[in-house]
Amino acid sequence: MRILLVEDDVQLAASLAEALTAQRYAVDLVRDGEMAWEQTKGLVYDLVLLDVTLPKLDGICLCQQLRDRGYPTPILMLTARDTSLDKVVGLDAGADAYMVKPFNLQELMAQIRALLRRGQSGTAPVLSWGALQLNPSSYEVTYNRSPIHLTPKEFALMEAMLRYGKRVLSRAAILEHVWNWQDSPEEDTIKTYVKNLRAKLKAAGAPKDFIETVHGLGYRLKTLDN
Structure with missing residues (x-):
């Protein structure tokens, strides 16, 4: 928020x-x-x-x-x-x-x-993508019910990705959702946060490509198997 x-x-x-x-x-x-x-x-x-x-x-x-x-x-x-x-x-x-x-x-x-x-106007809905769940109200994140402990910016980045779903989350969108406008990070900083998120998701059992890189555009969540 x-x-x-x-x-x-x-x-x-x-x-x-x-x-x-x-x-x-x-x-x-x-x-x-x-x-x-x-x-x-x-x-x-x-x-x-x-x-x-x-x-x-x-x-x-x-x-x-x-x-x-x-x-x-x-x-x-x-x-x-x-x-x-x-x-x-x-x-x-x-x-x-x-x-x-x-x-x-x-x-x-x-x-x-x-x-x-x-x-x-009520409790914020829990966001989910496959086995991943994020509760914006309680700040809880789980994968297959295993808790994932995220820093505030990691949580904001994960929430933004869940809200975008299949759409590509661009660098500009990441800045809007995760960082304030006075404190724009370098490109390497964003990459580091994405890398850390991937590592924590993988440790909880998610596939290593759960977060996909769309070269030249940004990031998105891997399409779920039907």
Whole structure:
């Protein structure tokens, strides 16, 4: 799942991005409202984590603009101002929830999970390809019921491949699904992640060509035998 983090406090933004990534979320970080507005024009995120006090375009105005445009993503507002009026203004602007700084990180993560469940309108379906199963909600991956332990980026890459199925997953698509736009990896890095995925799948009993390379285009899952 992909989260847009809009926070101008450099230290807090870095800490939140690290914590969210550790929970297997893909995170795009921007530090002002105008950049966030531009970012949402091209992507529909699973959640927007939005500071109220931002340069160029504040969080309240950004939230209003997103809702006026029909942007459906859950929005969790963060603010240092703990008054009833501030909360009312934020919620009236279209925010789904409101947390006051300093906040407990575990409470924030619980709120994020609750909003993501609400945004999904039910439990995310388990993805499968033959004997491989991936549960986006519990972050569990199995092959023939044997668990496969993946890093956050390996999990995101495997999920993207399952969602693409027979279609070729290009390098551009991998960047969109697995890495944030500020941190594009080299081609060799992507190849390393694919190699690691193949090794873990093979160790769990999958064929070595479970992930196929389509030269010059990208990767796809091997066609299942009928």
